[in-house]
Amino acid sequence: MYQNILKTAVTVLCLLELTQAASLRCFNGSLDNYIEAPLDDPTPVTALLTKNFTMIFSGGYQSVPTGPANTAMMQACLTKNDTACCILNWSAESSCVFGYLCVVERVETVGNQLGEALVILFKTGKLLLESLILIGHSLACHVLGYAGRKADSLGYKLLRITGLDPAGPLYNPPSKYIAFSYTDAVYTEAMHTDPGGYGIINSTVTVQYWPNTVTSGSQNGCFLSLDSMCSHNRAYQYAAEKITTPGSLLGIFASSYTSWINGEGDRNRIIEMPAFFDPGAKTLLYLTPVLLIGLLELTQAASIICYNGSLSNYKETPLEEPLAILPGLVKDLKTVFYTFGYRGKVKGPATTAMIEAYVAKNKSNICLLNWENEAESTLLGTRIGYLYAVNNVVKIGNQLGDALVTLIKAGLNVVDLQLIAHSLGAHLMGYAGRRVRKLGYVIPRVTGLDPAGVFFEGFTIYQALDRKSGLFVDVIHTDAGGYGMRKSDVTVEFWPNTEEKESQPGCPVGDFELFTKEYPKAAIT
Incomplete structure (x- = not known):
């Protein structure tokens, strides 16, 4: 008492x-x-x-x-x-x-x-x-x-x-x-350098980092x-x-801090993280269960859908088996790959509008990257689900890049290739374009429709759509400083009816659920 x-x-x-x-x-x-x-x-x-x-x-x-x-x-x-x-x-x-x-x-x-x-x-x-x-x-x-x-x-x-x-x-x-x-x-993150000492033993945050950390007092130069x-x-x-x-700090994925200490980390899963490091030093990575669920939930479900004259006539193939679409592509036409952003749907109104526009134009082979399952997590909820989708952008983007190179090597004309995407999908196409460049080819044009801003501006581990993604990279900004990026490092930027965070003509003003279902219309060329 x-x-x-x-x-x-x-x-x-x-x-x-x-x-x-x-x-x-x-x-x-x-x-x-x-x-x-x-x-x-x-x-x-x-x-x-x-x-x-x-x-x-x-x-x-x-x-x-x-x-x-x-x-x-x-x-x-x-x-x-x-x-x-x-x-x-x-x-x-x-x-x-x-x-x-x-x-x-x-x-x-x-x-x-x-x-x-x-x-x-x-x-x-x-x-x-x-x-x-x-x-x-x-x-x-x-x-x-x-x-x-x-x-x-x-x-x-x-x-x-x-x-x-x-x-x-x-x-x-x-x-x-x-x-x-x-x-x-x-999104919350914690870096642990003295757990159990002056630092907390563990944190219930989105992501945790453990650079050079085994026990308290174990940092380089600190033991004595x-x-x-x-x-x-x-x-x-x-x-x-x-x-x-x-620069990037690379960490080894582990299901828990304890599993890493016990040598159970997966050294084949090297993950880039926005931690802060001592050059040349060993680093450890521990992802908390919240983010781990998102990573474990991911399955190889992404696919490519190519349309032939209508939305009801198409060929779909898993992303890792892209050659199946090649026979259906008209060699004399350019080929456009389109995709949606966070919580986008294959049969949603925006995706339908874009595909219908290209089909009606009849000047391009039009294919859709279907990453519907990876672009949303109903298990994690809206906010953490977005982080889950952002992580998948990197993975699916690189996989698409590999698929495109496979198609190019099999005869797809890279000179007449264009990637176009909305919101979070724009950054996915950025990763795809950079992957293609790394493998020895360059996508002629990559177009981003109001690329997503959250987690792609400021200090971040994620790389936004940029001029390295293709030979010519253009961006349309319709919600700069809102859900969209304020500015992009690309070849050309367009700002139709746009002042920062101002509503587009015909768009209501107010607070709405995270990420609208409708997408901006783009010029079809």
């Missing part, structure tokens, strides 16, 4: 000592030139939120604006000309005369304040959901978790939060405190270090290096 009384007293004293001191500090080109505004009125920082992306970083326990974590991450961020760089300055709240427990008691309050501040900035139109990069280290990961939940309660679901070695003390289960988890944003925080701090050091040194 006396212990409970003491804990209650400490909590009350901590909250009484807490003041509304937390703020956002955004930098203008250097660390000594910045605008700072309190969380209850963050609008002054919008003067610097003029770039394509906004990164907000927060250090953890006893964090100060000029501390090593904030300094390293902001110096790295400032090398990115397209990114506004900010920190959460909660130095007054992150330290307490009563110690770590006192600061933990403040995490929820500061997190809620940050969530409310983000919503204020979203409503100004200067900060966009899809442009926000939210990263925290140690105890700040849990602060960002509360911020995500608060923003969600106010109608703004954050798209991504990155946790760098989330703090373990008082958050390892069982605990009364709510740790950073998969509910806090559409006198700095007890060495492995814990490696997380933000890796993150900063990843920002300044673009």
Whole structure:
């Protein structure tokens, strides 16, 4: 009983000592030139939120604006000309005369304040959901978790939060405190560099990374270090290096962290991940069950459907057996491969409209990439299902690239070949085009119809449709900054009736379910 009384007293004293001191500090080109505004009125920082992306970083326990974590991450961020760089300055709240427990008691309050501040900035139109990069280290990961939940309660679901070695003390289960988890944003990730030490043992997030990690204190150069925080701090050091040194970190797939430690990882399944790394060092990858379900759910169901004069007259063949369509293709006509995006349907109104247009034109062989099963996951729900589909984009795109090369080698005229796709399918065609190029051929034209923006802009492991996907790559933007990308690195871009996030003529204004079923119409050539 006396212990409970003491804990209650400490909590009350901590909250009484807490003041509304937390703020956002955004930098203008250097660390000594910045605008700072309190969380209850963050609008002054919008003067610097003029770039394509906004990164907000927060250090953890006893964090100060000029501390090593904030300094390293902001110096790295400032090398990115397209990114506004900010920190959460909660130095007054992150330290307490009563110690770590006192600061933990403040995490929820500061997190809620940050969530409310983000919503204020979203409503100004200067900060966009899809442009926000939210990263925290140690105890700040849990602060960002509360911020995500608060923003969600106010109608703004954050798209991504990155946790760098989330703090373990008082958050390892069982605990009364709510740790950073998969509910806090559409996509959450955690990098563990000191699990069981200062870092949490495990996280319930979308994806977890374990670079050089076996036990606490196992990071390179830390085993004999006198700095007890060495492995814990490696997380933000890796993150900063990843920002300044673009490149992929390869991980070995495993069903769990334990299975990897036991040598049960699949070394034939090398997966690229957006982690932050020490060059030349060994890396480990652990995917949590949420994402693992999506990967296991994938079956080899994708196929190619080629139409002959009508939608009812067609030949369908599995993607791994593409030669079956070759006899039905007219040699003197160009060949167009079309596909849909997230939750698209073979017999949906948009797909039907596109195929009918090409059939009516009668100037092209028209084939459809059917990845209906891979483009949706009813098991995982809308938000995680989208991530499942995004992962399949890479796999199916490369498989389509292999199939196209098989067809080209068998006689398909590559000179008269075009790939065209909508939304998420545009990036799938991008992977296909790059795969074909890698195998020694180049697709003459690849067209993207409002390529999907989520997970393909900002710091991401996924590669968007780009100019390397074909000889001539064009994109039509109809929902730039909404579900579509704001800008694409392609040969030519078209912007019909388009201002950023403005509705197309005839389209209603308001909030609708994730990803509309209708697709923009494209010129048929």
